[in-house]
Amino acid sequence: MAKTLIGPQLRQLRQSNGDTQAEMARKLGVSAAYVNLLENNQRSVSVKVLMALSDAYGVDATAMLKDGSATKLVELRARVRDPIFAEHAPDLVELRAAIDHTPQLTKCFLQLHQSHHAVLETIRKLSSGDVSVDVQAIRPETAIYDYFRNHDNHFPALEDAAKNARAAVGGLAEDLYASLKRYLRQAYEIDVRVTGLDEMGQTLRLFDEDKKRVLLSEALDPINRNFQMAHVLALVSCEELLADLVAESGIASESGRARCLVELANYFAAALLMPYSEVLALAEETQYDIDRIATHFAVSFEQVCHRLTTLQRRGEKGVPFFFLRIDTAGNVTKRFNATPFTLAEQGGSCPVWNIHSAFAAPDVIVPQFVELPDGGQFFTVSRTTSRPFVNRQTQGRRLVVTLGCEREYVSRIGYAAPFNLDDTSSIAEIGINCHICPRRHCNQRAYEPLHLTLPVDANRRGSTRYHS
Incomplete structure (x- = not known):
């Protein structure tokens, strides 16, 4: 049996029940000295003690073994x-x-x-x-982001459910639309049909539970039609599992729980379209060639980027990535994270980061090495992605998606191959945003930091008005 240390969990359990080490030892049938050694991670816990903990304190012993x-x-x-x-x-x-x-x-x-x-x-x-800022409120997006990150952006139960669903759907990847449509009809009596813009308007997918039908807008391409059907399949095949996960999130607001449900169903959909072991194997084989993966699984560039952030299964991990999607104004419209990259939490508004210049080169992957003020270095790739458009007013509405990992993983990333990794001068020094960035000598600074006072010399003019 592998060495299993549960010192902090054991101490917290004992203290929460108001027990001394001697009292816990008596309940477990061991010595107080042994409890002390367990709490200080000087002894590995045995199966016998775990069973005694379960009996004496009514806890799930397996939960104590989860290594956070x-x-x-x-x-x-x-x-x-x-x-x-x-x-x-x-x-x-x-x-x-x-x-x-x-x-x-x-x-x-x-x-x-x-x-x-x-x-x-x-x-x-x-x-x-x-x-409009409410200093008391925590935005649902933030709570959902924290919930996903606390799980390393990986949900084994959803992976298993998606794997079983894909097996039940059957058929080849190139026939997935017909297979999903047929399966929804046969297993759940749900009809799927593509509907014109005159009826759907701005709505891309409408699932009418009472009428047992799914309407898909003709604005959706085949790739996104598959994704939307897989999303609906999650709602009808994993209702209890999704409800349990949403409850586990602890999100209080009704809108926040609904948004969390959407994100979890999207997770299932991506897992169904790109089975875990298969996508990981292809990713490693191609050095994380996103277009190659997208072509193989008949999915979009953005869907692959999102899926790559979820490959964090114990014993079968991929490169830990973060994912951001921004609009032309720099607003973060989606984010997921399996790294310590704090910019993924705070936003993508630093003009030194080439995530913004990707808009000027549509459909071209733009790579870059970046460094945060804390010294953390990352490799990122950015590319535009188009939104479905329903009329001439919505043409050209692109977003940029960015995938990034810590510098230590770049040997596994093909996009980094052209770079001279010994040349640190090519690393872009970026920040969160100007309001809270501590860099004193940035030639892109637009505001003075809120928490720092920059020195001002009236006799000297630097590259910006804040740089003397």
């Missing part, structure tokens, strides 16, 4: 890279010790740092004249 320490270490390391800790950042040994021995304090620190950034973001919005 790696995820917490990544998150904690990302937080202490914040420039406000530049002179006092702890090393990895200290961070691991904090997680092992002070889990509640670590949790409080992460919550406090999250609140700190929320305040900065609120100040930024207020300073820009956004009077």
Whole structure:
């Protein structure tokens, strides 16, 4: 049996029940000294003790074995890279010790740092004249993002459900539209038909549960018609599973829960269209050639990018990616993250990042190495993606999707091959946005930082009005 350490979980369980180590030892039928060794991760927990914990405290023993320490270490390391800790950042040994021995304090620190950034973001919005800001509210998108990230953007239960559904649908990949349509009819008595724009208007997909029918807009291409049918299949075949996952998210608002349901159903749809092991094998074989993967599975560039962020199964992991989608104004319209890349949380409004210049080169993949103020380096690829258009007013409405990973993984990414990895001068120094970016010598600065005072010399003019 592999070494299994549950010290922090055991200590928290004991303290939450008001027990001393001696009292817990009595309940488990072991010595107090052994409980002490377990809590300090100096002994591996046995199956016998796990069963005793389940009996004595009514807990799910398997839940205690879930190792969230790696995820917490990544998150904690990302937080202490914040420039406000530049002179006092702890090393990895200290961070691991904090997680092992002070889990509640670590949790409080992460919550406090999250609140700190929320305040900065609120100040930024207020300073820009956004009077609609509610300092009490947590946007549903943020809560959903946090929920997905807490799961490493990977849901094994949905993967299994999608795998079983794909087997039930059957047929070849090139016949998937007909196979999905037939399966929805035979298994759930749901009819699917493509409907004209005069009836659908701006609606791309309408699932009428009472009439048991799905209407798909003719504006959808075949790729997106398949995705929308797979989404509906998730709603009807995994109703209880989706409800459990939404409840687990802890999202309070009705709109937030509905949005979470949509994202989970989308996860299922992507997993059905791109089975886990198959897409991972092809990704590694092609060095993550997104177009090659999209062609093989008959899906879109954006759908592949999204799917690649979910390949975090234990023992079968792909490169951990983050994913962003922005519009021409720089608004983040979708984001998923399996990395410590904080820009994915805060937005993509730094003009030094070439995610924006991708709009000037439609359908061309634009690669770049970037570095955040905390020193974290990442490799990103960006490309435009088109939205379905229903009339001449909606033509040319493109978005840009960006996929990125930490620099340490670039040897597995084909798009990085043309770069001289020893040349650090090609790394773009980017930030979150000007309001909270601490870089003092950026020639693209548009605002003075809210939390720093930049020195001003009336006798010297730098590259911007904020750079003396």
